[in-house]
Amino acid sequence: MPDWRRSVRRERSGMFFRSSDNGFVHPHASEITPQRVYQQRRAFMQHLATGAAGASLAAWASREAMAQGATARPGKLAPLPGKVSTVSGAAVMEKITAYQDASTYNNFYEFGTDKADPARNAHTLKTDPWAIDIEGLVKKPGRWDLADLLKLSPMEERIYRMRCVEGWSMVVPWVGYSLAELIRKVEPLGSAKYVSFQTLADPKTMPFVGSRVLDWPYEEGLRLDEAMHPLTLLCFGMYGEVLPKQNGAPVRLVVPWKYGFKNAKSLVKIRFTEQQPATAWNKAAANEYGFYSNVNPNVDHPRWSQATERRLGEDGLLSKKRKTLMFNGYEAQVASLYAGMDLRKNF
Ligand SMILES: Nc1nc2c(c(=O)[nH]1)N[C@H]1C(S)=C(S)[C@@H](COP(=O)(O)O)O[C@H]1N2
Numbered sequence: 001m002p003d004w005r006r007s008v009r010r011e012r013s014g015m016f017f018r019s020s021d022n023g024f025v026h027p028h029a030s031e032i033t034p035q036r037v038y039q040q041r042r043a044f045m046q047h048l049a050t051g052a053a054g055a056s057l058a059a060w061a062s063r064e065a066m067a068q069g070a071t072a073r074p075g076k077l078a079p080l081p082g083k084v085s086t087v088s089g090a091a092v093m094e095k096i097t098a099y100q101d102a103s104t105y106n107n108f109y110e111f112g113t114d115k116a117d118p119a120r121n122a123h124t125l126k127t128d129p130w131a132i133d134i135e136g137l138v139k140k141p142g143r144w145d146l147a148d149l150l151k152l153s154p155m156e157e158r159i160y161r162m163r164c165v166e167g168w169s170m171v172v173p174w175v176g177y178s179l180a181e182l183i184r185k186v187e188p189l190g191s192a193k194y195v196s197f198q199t200l201a202d203p204k205t206m207p208f209v210g211s212r213v214l215d216w217p218y219e220e221g222l223r224l225d226e227a228m229h230p231l232t233l234l235c236f237g238m239y240g241e242v243l244p245k246q247n248g249a250p251v252r253l254v255v256p257w258k259y260g261f262k263n264a265k266s267l268v269k270i271r272f273t274e275q276q277p278a279t280a281w282n283k284a285a286a287n288e289y290g291f292y293s294n295v296n297p298n299v300d301h302p303r304w305s306q307a308t309e310r311r312l313g314e315d316g317l318l319s320k321k322r323k324t325l326m327f328n329g330y331e332a333q334v335a336s337l338y339a340g341m342d343l344r345k346n347f
Pocket residue numbers: 102105106107108109110162163164165199200218246247248259260261262263264265266
């Protein structure tokens with residue numbers, strides 16, 4: 001089979017081969033109505049205004065300029081207060097992917113395995129009330145309500161590349177703060193070496209949690225030093241708004257130098273452990289999805305090359321013109337985390 005055909009088939013069918021035609025259909029309108037966007041945004045802004053975050057945030061003057069790539073959409077409202085991050089590497093100077101693409105071409109298997117399924121189905125997700133349980137090897141375990149998480153630290157905008165293991169990529173302005181802020185508050189014990197992340201698995205609101213495509217709940221994991229890295233983002237919003245449900249509302253992870261599947265959506269549990277935790281994709285196919293999953297153009301997936309990628313909205317569906325960068329372009333920031341490690345073995 002020619003290479004292009006193989007890549008299209010894979011992208012259409014997701015990380016597992018499946019026979020489906022819907023993989024690259026972009027729906028015309030977002031599932032989010034103006035009314036719903038407005039209500040979400042108001043709730044988010046109220047949280048910001050009442051919290052420590054609200055007071056210190058400068059206006060987002062350049063919002064329009066940053067969103068040059070975004071197509072007009074229903075419910076586009078006043079800018080959300082925020083400040084551009086000063087963390088090194090947190091603002092790439094590449095064209096921002098259209099909101100329409102980033103919010104309708106998703107992997108969120110709890111809502112279906114076709115790229116258009118999450119935007120179609122995730123409206124059933126209930127994001128209020130919401131909490132994250134902190135467990136394991138920490139001095140201060142316990143439950144953090146979303147309202148408390150939202151004001152734990154000032155919100156920042158992080159413009160990151162996102163590279164899915166399947167070979168497509170985008171550039172998204174996320175909103176959140178470094179996960180390290182939360183980790184410091186709960187005080188990991190000296191014995192904690194890893195952090196595991198669990199996401200919601202609610203069969204009542206997530207139609208595919210009954211399926212056997214993955215072992216639910218979706219789990220991910222990082223080494224503690226990776227989790228503490230300033231680029232690792234606890235993310236509540238994108239494009240100046242609260243996260244759309246299909247992108248992992250109300251709170252998700254974004255680890256920009258790793259393949260997209262490390263970015264666990266709709267987080268409900270964070271556990272500190274001594275042993276390397278299990279991860280959903282590693283359990284499903286250990287030879288294809290390793291624990292580290294750092295973006296690496298030199299280490300191919302067993303079924304396809306990782307040397308190049310397709311940028312959503314930029315390249316044609318069949319072309320992967322863009323060279324994939326080592327650590328997704330964050331080598332200067334993160335390479336030292338892996339000094340002396342064999343990245344082929346620890347893929
Ligand atoms: N809970 C959960 N989180 C998930 C997934 C998922 O299926 N379930 N898919 C992952 C994959 S494969 C990718 S590429 C990203 C996609 O995030 P996005 O839809 O915001 O682009 O979410 C990741 N997080």
